Amino acid sequence: MTITVHFVTAPVGGSFEQYDVAAKPGMSLMQAAVNANLEGIAADCGGAMTCATCHVHVDEPWRARVPPAKAGELDMLQFTAEPADDGSRLSCQIVLTQELDGLTVRLPARQY
Template identity: 45%
Template sequence: MAKITYIEHNGTEHVVEVANGMTVMEGARDNSIPGIEADCGGACACSTCHVYVHPDWVDRLPGKDSMEEDMLDFAYEPDTQRSRLTCQLKVTDALDGLVVQLPEKQI
């Protein structure tokens, strides 16, 4: 289980525990975190679960595959270094303490 901090665009923080094996997107959905829409249900077929990863975490996460890179092209104001799709981040103990910030809006 990992504690993940979701920060809304307005600065409101939500710290939740997410079970190993789930995705960061599922953790947001199951805890009613506003701002992560996940229209495709986690199939990496949209960009509505886009977040900005805290700079301390950029190099600690697994790399993006080509499908995630392609979908991030459709995200609202993507950042080449910090943008990730939460549906592509599987929760493990190694993600304990992860901090993500939600963009102003999702496309």
């Protein structure tokens, strides 16, 4: 069984691109992006939550369905290259479930 996650790029020349990625429940959102060779998720620490290079912005309609960030993640969000907002998360900390089928996240313009 797989779910689909939608990654939307930062605007380049005024236009966005959307990448639809198939993922297995139980894997992290970061791992789904890495497996798909998606540009925009650097994932330098491999999911150890020590680099903040897997920063994403969860679209508003999905924020209530994604489990809340824990203290360590909130601390790391202070070190993102692009400003964090209410929808900011580290994709390594979002474990995909069937309930997140169709999740849409936006990639920041840069991770460094």
